[in-house]
Amino acid sequence: MAFLDVRDLHTFYRDTEALKGASLDVEEGEIVALLGSNGAGKTTTLRTISGLQRARSGAVIFDGSDLTRARPHEIVSAGLVHVPEGRRIFSGLTVDENLSLGAYLSRGDRKRMSEDRDAVYALFPRLVERRRQVAGTLSGGEQQMLAIGRALMSRPRLLALDEPSMGLAPAVVRAVGQVIQRIRAAGTTILMVEQNVRQALRLADRAFVLETGRVVLSGPAGELAADPRVQAAYLGGSASVDEPPDGTVP
Ligand SMILES: Nc1ncnc2c1ncn2[C@@H]1O[C@H](COP(=O)(O)OP(=O)(O)O)[C@@H](O)[C@H]1O
Numbered sequence: 001m002a003f004l005d006v007r008d009l010h011t012f013y014r015d016t017e018a019l020k021g022a023s024l025d026v027e028e029g030e031i032v033a034l035l036g037s038n039g040a041g042k043t044t045t046l047r048t049i050s051g052l053q054r055a056r057s058g059a060v061i062f063d064g065s066d067l068t069r070a071r072p073h074e075i076v077s078a079g080l081v082h083v084p085e086g087r088r089i090f091s092g093l094t095v096d097e098n099l100s101l102g103a104y105l106s107r108g109d110r111k112r113m114s115e116d117r118d119a120v121y122a123l124f125p126r127l128v129e130r131r132r133q134v135a136g137t138l139s140g141g142e143q144q145m146l147a148i149g150r151a152l153m154s155r156p157r158l159l160a161l162d163e164p165s166m167g168l169a170p171a172v173v174r175a176v177g178q179v180i181q182r183i184r185a186a187g188t189t190i191l192m193v194e195q196n197v198r199q200a201l202r203l204a205d206r207a208f209v210l211e212t213g214r215v216v217l218s219g220p221a222g223e224l225a226a227d228p229r230v231q232a233a234y235l236g237g238s239a240s241v242d243e244p245p246d247g248t249v250p
């Protein structure tokens with residue numbers, strides 16, 4: 001069984017079925033990308049996996065445990081931590097204070113917390129200079145680093161990232177990519193949602209393409225990058241002549 005096994009999720013917002021049987025799997029140590037257009041259900045998939053949204057049916061199995069009906073804090077305790085889209089940091093608190101809030105699993109264990117904080121600062125040297133600065137004054141890229149750093153404070157075994165490079169300048173997007181690679185090299189498995197398909201396929205081992213609540217394509221990132229359907233729909237053309245002219249993924 002896979003490290004994370006997401007099976008046939010059906011998730012609704014009132015009467016709207018946002019996930020219509022979404023399935024994916026992640027092996028330990030992998031970087032897996034979840035791709036798809038706006039509204040495809042990527043965020044809903046991550047929110048369902050991390051217990052913020054309840055599936056009407058389907059299952060989320062993480063490291064052999066059924067987390068389908070677990071509460072969000074139980075899922076974090078199990079080692080699955082979600083960085084939501086839009087970098088929700090506490091903008092009125094300092095960088096240091098934001099990291100402390102991410103460390104609620106080590107509550108009371110000052111030594112563990114300070115070790116984890118040192119590890120985060122080693123990964124993000126720019127945050128060290130700003131540790132006493134109010135987070136709302138950081139640049140977009142620094143806020144994203146802080147959001148990721150805060151998640152790392154709970155020592156995730158699987159980190160789920162929702163659009164970590166959204167709205168960032170190209171150089172910052174590359175920096176976020178390097179951070180993701182370093183986090184994986186340090187032993188954390190990554191599931192990332194990306195609109196930036198080029199960056200995602202460059203970083204990921206495998207990818208899943210979601211369309212209207214279902215996975216329509218999946219495979220090794222290199223194969224998907226070469227797939228004419230992916231090129232036409234997400235990589236700005238260079239598709240073969242028999243592709244549909246509207247660039248949709250059939
Ligand atoms: N809070 C919500 N209430 C109602 N519908 C929603 C809500 N959030 C998302 N949806 C709908 O669910 C579908 C999937 O959305 P989402 O998971 O945010 O897609 P993505 O992250 O791929 O852009 C879309 O049709 C969207 O309009």
Ligand SMILES: [Mg+2]
Nearest residue numbers: 042043044085
């Ligand atoms: Mg989204």
